[in-house]
Amino acid sequence: MARRSSVDVFCPSCRWEPTNVAFWGCTCGCRWNTFATAGVCPRCRRRWPDTQCPVCHVLSPHEEWYHRLAGLVADLLNGH
Template sequence: MRIACPQCEWEPTASARWTCRCGHAWNTFDTGGKCPKCQTVWRDTQCLACTRWSKHHDWYRDLPPVDALLEETEAAA
């Protein structure tokens, strides 16, 4: 799966680390944006290269946009 910043296309390495408000540092893409220490779910992720924030889901380049997922769910209901 390709992971890249939606703003600048920076691709994080396995050693990249984000810090939660609880102080824990980890690779947010290893857990889908959920801090393994305090269980906070980060819906937005800040790029370590350009410092801009984007929806966490939008970093996963091989996934459909969230709007498309909602439309599919509503159509199935």
């Protein structure tokens, strides 16, 4: 059983998986982990629709970092 219950989060370009590092910076000067708030700055509440990968530097829409649905499909395919 390799099924995961949590959402898989990784870069859609290079598949880097975010840790809890506060890599992302807002124009208000705040630095935080954008995946802890789904792309919303905790200080000024600005929503950032795109998230840049610190490894490959590709800017991708925030929701494209979440891969739970793709993982569920893969589990179904592997289970049959």
